[in-house]
Amino acid sequence: MSKSAPIQFYSRMTREIETEAIYGEKLLRFIYENPLGSLALHSVVKKAFFSRLYGRRMDAPSSRSLIRPFLEKYGLNEQEFADSVEAYQSFNDFFSRRLKPAARPLAGGENTLVFPADGRHRVIPDLSQCRDFMIKGVRFDVTALLADSGHAARYQKGSALISRLCPTDYHRFHMPCSGMMATPRHIQGPLYSVSPIALLRRPSILWENERYVTRLRSDLFGEVAFLEVGATCVGTVVHTAKPNQIVARGAEKGYFRFGGSCVVTLFEPGRVHFAEDLVEHSVAGREVYALMGQEAGTA
Numbered sequence: 190m191s192k193s194a195p196i197q198f199y200s201r202m203t204r205e206i207e208t209e210a211i212y213g214e215k216l217l218r219f220i221y222e223n224p225l226g227s228l229a230l231h232s233v234v235k236k237a238f239f240s241r242l243y244g245r246r247m248d249a250p251s252s253r254s255l256i257r258p259f260l261e262k263y264g265l266n267e268q269e270f271a272d273s274v275e276a277y278q279s280f281n282d283f284f285s286r287r288l289k290p291a292a293r294p295l296a297g298g299e300n301t302l303v304f305p306a307d308g309r310h311r312v313i314p315d316l317s318q319c320r321d322f323m324i325k326g327v328r329f330d331v332t333a334l335l336a337d338s339g340h341a342a343r344y345q346k347g348s349a350l351i352s353r354l355c356p357t358d359y360h361r362f363h364m365p366c367s368g369m370m371a372t373p374r375h376i377q378g379p380l381y382s383v384s385p386i387a388l389l390r391r392p393s394i395l396w397e398n399e400r401y402v403t404r405l406r407s408d409l410f411g412e413v414a415f416l417e418v419g420a421t422c423v424g425t426v427v428h429t430a431k432p433n434q435i436v437a438r439g440a441e442k443g444y445f446r447f448g449g450s451c452v453v454t455l456f457e458p459g460r461v462h463f464a465e466d467l468v469e470h471s472v473a474g475r476e477v478y479a480l481m482g483q484e485a486g487t488a
Contacts, residue, residue, distance in 0.1 A: 199466065247279060270289070285444045296482060300488040301484050302484070303366075303438060303481070303482050304352060304479050304483050305481065306354055308354040308358050309355070310477050310478075311471040312463045313471070316344060316347055316349055327393070333396040335414060335416075340402075344455040348456045351452075351453050360445045360450065362444065363482070366410045367407060367438040368405040370435075371406075375400075375401055380419055400419060410488055413457075415455075416452065417443065418452070418453060420451065427444050429442065462487050
């Protein structure tokens with residue numbers, strides 16, 4: 190994919206290839222494509238304080254005025270929201286909104302792996318064969334991602350589901366399968382954007398950014414590693430599920446505050462058979478837009 194080409198994805202809803210309307214595209218292209226923007230990126234934008242300051246702005250009551258224009262510009266469906274728009278006390282309150290349970294039904298039964306979040310998804314069926322992740326010559330670095338060589342050994346020949354959330358998406362993340370959930374482990378790092386503009390220039394952002402990794406033990410899917418990857422202007426990652434107990438498939442695990450974010454799910458070898466459209470479009474270099482609860486694969 191050309192770095193300057195429009196970002197295209199396959200939509201499960203329309204069954205067509207569409208062009209992504211990237212939130213803040215002009216600013217992102219300046220920061221990640223212009224030498225002057227690069228100075229701002231490394232001196233300010235990727236720093237945690239920048240995202241904290243932006244998060245505070247989105248927590249302020251005055252940010253409520255941004256909600257209605259955002260809804261109208263991006264065509265979000267208010268009928269899915271668990272609360273009325275008027276009930277949100279800030280933009281961040283709206284951003285981390287809950288949905289009505291019926292808005293995200295779960296596909297299949299316990300042997301069906303579901304997408305953990307709304308967003309644009311791609312898979313790597315065999316991590317040991319992935320020599321060109323996003324761009325030529327970049328291997329997906331499982332050891333760096335997990336910051337634990339012993340844990341990473343489980344997945345070196347396994348597979349990965351990468352779910353990229355845009356600011357316009359529903360930003361709560363859920364269990365892709367039922368399982369015993371351990372306590373999330375925090376890994377420090379910068380906060381680069383996870384937009385395709387940034388990832389096409391620096392795929393290693395996924396294993397450089399601040400992130401959390403949680404071990405999930407599933408009877409059907411084996412040991413699964415679930416990671417929430419932070420990004421620019423993500424003020425906070427909030428975990429709502431209680432650890433060290435069995436959590437049901439589709440149950441809420443937590444949510445992101447303002448900003449585009451990413452969830453990475455790793456599987457041991459031979460544990461999951463991904464959906465055909467997901468594999469087909471991933472091989473072609475395209476993401477698949479799908480909703481939390483839809484089928485991502487089977488055990």
